[in-house]
Amino acid sequence: MTKLVVLGVCGSVAAIESPKLARELARRGISTVSVMSASARRIIHPDVMEWATDSEVITEITGKVEHVKLCGVGGKASLLLICPATANTISKIANGIDDTPVTTFATTALGSGIPVVIVPAMHSSMYKNPFVVENLKKLKKNKVRVIEPRFEEDKAKLADIKEIADIVLEGI
Ligand SMILES: Cc1cc2nc3c(=O)[nH]c(=O)nc-3n(C[C@H](O)[C@H](O)[C@H](O)COP(=O)(O)O)c2cc1C
Known part of the structure; x- marks a missing residue:
């Protein structure tokens, strides 16, 4: 049976990679439904x-x-992938804040035991912010898989699309 992944998209320039990621997952037989923040x-x-x-x-x-039907207990989705994940969304999720469509999906998925994978992308200065560092640690401690960024041009750039797709395939 085809697996379904919810692809959360946040307000990072790296969002331009999200359609490519959805197509890469489709090539691997994974269907996606996208949830987008206003940003x-x-x-x-x-x-x-x-x-x-x-x-x-x-x-x-x-x-x-939609959040319950897809990521609630017995929901249709096998995994919630947030790519790109902003400093804002990372910190909200780590602190149980739920005020955007993406964070509502995260709240639901974490409460129902659906695996959550987060792919940060931001300037290095944002990634090194002590609160962001702490919030990423908190997420990892709570079984959220964080796919580490590539550090280039003073940026914490989105991990490679194929690497992300491989990790998602392993996780479902
Ligand atoms: C052009 C542009 C690029 C941005 N890139 C990033 C980014 O790469 N990473 C990040 O954490 N925030 C970035 N931001 C800031 C976020 O959009 C902002 O924190 C927003 O509140 C995030 O909302 P969301 O987490 O609900 O998507 C960017 C903003 C703009 C306008």
């Missing part, structure tokens, strides 16, 4: 995620309770 939608248009996932994009939680 992510300022960087890439939901239409490109709709095209890449061949599925309607979740930009807000509605009366359909």
Whole structure:
């Protein structure tokens, strides 16, 4: 049976890689549904995620309770992948804050035991912020898989798309 991954997209420039990641997962037989934060939608248009996932994009939680249907107990998704994950979303999740569609999916997935994989991308200065460092540690302690960034040009750049897809395939 085809596995389903929820792909959370946050407001990092690295969001331009998210459609490529969805296509890479599709090549490996994994279906995706995308959930986007408002900041992510300022960087890439939901239409490109709709095209890449061949599925309607979740930009807000509605009366359909999308988060529960996909990431609740017995939900349809096998894994929640947040790529790219911003400093903001990382810190919110680590502190149980839930005020965006992406953080609502994280709250639900962590509470129902669905694996969560986070792929940070940001400037090195943001990545080295002691609170971000602490929050990433907290997430790891709570079984969230963090795929480490590549450090180039003073940036904590998104890990390689194929490496991310390999890790997702292992995790579902
Ligand atoms: C063009 C642009 C690029 C950004 N790139 C990043 C980034 O790579 N990493 C990051 O953590 N924040 C980045 N930000 C800041 C986030 O968008 C901001 O913290 C926002 O509140 C994140 O919201 P979200 O976590 O709900 O997506 C960027 C903002 C803009 C406008």
